[in-house]
Every structure is written in structure tokens, then in C-alpha cells.
Amino acid sequence: MSRGAKAVIALPDLSQGNARRDIDARLDEAAGLAEAIGIEVVEKLHFRIRGAKAGTLFGSGQVEMIAEAVDRTGAELLIVDASITPIQQKNLETGTKAKVIDRTGLILEIFGERAATSEGRLQVELAHLDYQAGRLVRSWTHLERQRGGFGFLGGPGETQIEADRRLIRDRMAKLKKELEQVTRTRTLHRARRQRAPWPVIALVGYTNAGKSTLFNRLTRADVMAENLLFATLDPTMREIELPGFDKAILSDTVGFISELPTQLVAAFRATLEEVISADLIIHVRDISHPDSDAQRQDVEQVLADIGAGGEGGAPMIEAWNKIDALPEEEAESVRTEALRREEVVVISALTGEGVDTLMECAGEHLRKGAKVRHITLSAGAGEAIAWLHANGEVVAQRNEGAETEYEVRLSDADWARFESRWPQPA
Numbered sequence: 001m002s003r004g005a006k007a008v009i010a011l012p013d014l015s016q017g018n019a020r021r022d023i024d025a026r027l028d029e030a031a032g033l034a035e036a037i038g039i040e041v042v043e044k045l046h047f048r049i050r051g052a053k054a055g056t057l058f059g060s061g062q063v064e065m066i067a068e069a070v071d072r073t074g075a076e077l078l079i080v081d082a083s084i085t086p087i088q089q090k091n092l093e094t095g096t097k098a099k100v101i102d103r104t105g106l107i108l109e110i111f112g113e114r115a116a117t118s119e120g121r122l123q124v125e126l127a128h129l130d131y132q133a134g135r136l137v138r139s140w141t142h143l144e145r146q147r148g149g150f151g152f153l154g155g156p157g158e159t160q161i162e163a164d165r166r167l168i169r170d171r172m173a174k175l176k177k178e179l180e181q182v183t184r185t186r187t188l189h190r191a192r193r194q195r196a197p198w199p200v201i202a203l204v205g206y207t208n209a210g211k212s213t214l215f216n217r218l219t220r221a222d223v224m225a226e227n228l229l230f231a232t233l234d235p236t237m238r239e240i241e242l243p244g245f246d247k248a249i250l251s252d253t254v255g256f257i258s259e260l261p262t263q264l265v266a267a268f269r270a271t272l273e274e275v276i277s278a279d280l281i282i283h284v285r286d287i288s289h290p291d292s293d294a295q296r297q298d299v300e301q302v303l304a305d306i307g308a309g310g311e312g313g314a315p316m317i318e319a320w321n322k323i324d325a326l327p328e329e330e331a332e333s334v335r336t337e338a339l340r341r342e343e344v345v346v347i348s349a350l351t352g353e354g355v356d357t358l359m360e361c362a363g364e365h366l367r368k369g370a371k372v373r374h375i376t377l378s379a380g381a382g383e384a385i386a387w388l389h390a391n392g393e394v395v396a397q398r399n400e401g402a403e404t405e406y407e408v409r410l411s412d413a414d415w416a417r418f419e420s421r422w423p424q425p426a
Helices: 023-035 060-073 086-096 103-114 118-133 165-195 211-219 262-267 269-276 292-305 328-339 355-367 382-391 412-421
Strands: 006-013 040-048 077-080 099-102 200-205 236-242 245-252 280-286 316-321 344-346 371-378 393-400 403-410
Touching (some): 006 023, 006 060, 023 040, 040 060, 060 086, 099 103, 103 118, 118 165, 200 292, 211 245, 211 355, 236 355, 316 355, 344 355, 355 412, 382 403, 403 412
Parallel strands (some): 006 077, 200 245, 280 316
Antiparallel strands (some): 236 245, 371 403
């Protein structure tokens, strides 16, 4: 199925009226996922479901309504905004006479098209194979990446055969070995960075919250920052200036999403380890989105799943982004609410409002817990002396012959960085 294919979206609402998400926002997000890979959404349907049907998920009358919409609009594709079983997929295809893809398959297709690095492509292919292994696959693009995606929507060279599970298992084993090597390399790079005298700040957030726009503003980089879901997949790291530090490392990470496929959480664990090892996490939120609070919960859940949230995790600041997208009266109310909270800064990554305040707040967090350290350096240790002035607060210094004793307020993390480069006698 080519780009520009027409699709009908069907959203099954199983919440029994207890949904924490706005139905229209959920439909818009599903449409955004489809449009991210060039699919034209021609109709969006929403159905309340009292009890999921084992064979079709939807009730028989609802399946007929979906089939009528597919026929009327000439759609080739039905997107079910939920996870469905292989038998449900097969029966829905029979009932609607359209190709059916579920939310997990659609997200995997986007990731397959967007992954730019060899690591990203390995992770996506592994996730795709894990997803396919338990399904009744009727069309699969075999074991080569013949196009951007991985065969859900078809493409050149597609073969109409059932996936050979033994080939899938062999390929998955090979991919896991390759990814283990990538993880080892990444761990070495991270260990080197931790010995370097700069803190690491990780940007996290729901997809399309504005992380890449903020990243570009802070780093003057040109990371893809479009109004698209999952515009960024591969982690990007750049140096930035930070008050109280000579420099810091900023990491832009993949956006999170509700019901993120478990295969992707597992496959991208190595990438998300950048968040686990960060000194500070900045959670970028689209405060103008009707489901902003629900999105926050989704992000926090993924962070908890990878071991980066909660007690023992890095400190976190919330950056309430897109304040410029709100009407002025509502924006003022949001600013007032933010002032009541210690860990919140209101910003617009697009206009620059609040970004300097955010960086000052980040610097303060990284200096929290600082203690006065006694450091003795020779007059020739110019680089170490400059580093102390840039990264700590020199509260006193005494010259003693050829050496100078400094009293410097440094955090535990900065003290460890200093000691790794200029060890002090015990």
C-alpha cells in the first residue's frame, strides 16, 4: 500500500465512561500517526464497547458500520486504534474487505520509516519481528529492509507468504547479538562522558511536545523539528552553555506515546539508557494539549518502566511548552499555576519565552546538594583552576608556597568529575 493510501480510523472505547483521555484528542492522535507516514485519513469513527468480542473486537453492527464507511470512502486501509489479536485482524479484513493494521503495527511502521542510524534500524527491525512472530502473517517483506517500513503496508518485493517462524527466530537472535555490541559501545561512550567534566541533561516528553524545537534553540542545531508525531527517533547529543558551568551535554530522545508497544520499549532500552544515566531530566510538556495531564502520566510510566523515574532517579524539571499556543487569559492562568510549583518552568521553545529561566533552573538543580571541598593545586594547574571557577563556587583560596588551597562548593557529581581528571590525595 503506497503513501497517500486512504484510511478509515476506528477507535474502540472500552473505558466505560472512565476515560482519562479526550475522545477527539485520541482520534486526532491516531490520525496524526497515520499522516506521519503519508496515509490520508478519510473518516474517523468512535465506538463505545461494553465487552470486546473475541473474534472482531467490535460488535457485528459496528463492523457493518465500519465496512460501510470503508466502501463509501473508497478506503484501502482500516486502522484500529488499539491492539488487536491476529484472529481479530483476519476477521476484520474479511468483514470490511480492507487491509487492517492496529495501533502497534502503525507505530512500528512509523519507526521503520524514520529510524536513521544503524542502531535505530536494528532496534526497529527487532521490535517488528517480535510483533510478527506471534501473528498470522499473510504478507511480509521477508528478511530484507526493502523500503522505509517493514511490510505492514506492503511495498516493492512484497511476497504473499506466511512468515517462516524459524527464519524470524534466527534473524532475531542475530539482531540481538548486533544490538548487544552496540549497547557495549554506547556504555563505553557513556563511561567516557561520565569521566568528562560536564553534566548530561536529557530531554524527554510525549511525542510532538516540542523537544526537538527546544533542542535546536539551545544548541543552534538543525535536528528535524516538524509538527509530526515521532519526528525524532535517534538520540542526538550536543554541547550547550549553562549558567554556572563551562558547558553541558544535552540529549534529545525519542518521544513517548500512550500504549507504546512493549516491543519498542524493550528494543529502545539501549537508547533510553541515555535518560537513565543523565544528571538531570527535563520533561517537555505540550501544555496547550487537551490531554496534557494524561500525556504526563504516560511519560512517567515509561520512565518508571526503564528505571529512570521515581526515587533514586535523576532530578526532573517540567518545561510547560507551547504557552504561545494558548489564549492569553488561559496562558496567564497556566503561568500562575506554574509559579506555585518548584519544579516547573513555563516556556515557548518557538518564541524563546522562559528558555533562559529554564536553563538557570537546570543549573541550580545540578548544583543542588553542593558541599564545600578542600582542593590543593599547584600554580601550573591552570586548566583545573579554570574548571573549578566555571563549575563550582570558589568561596576561599590560600596561597601556600608553590601551591594554592581552594575551598570550592561542588555537587557530588561535579566532585566525582573533578576527581576523575585531577585526583586529590586521600
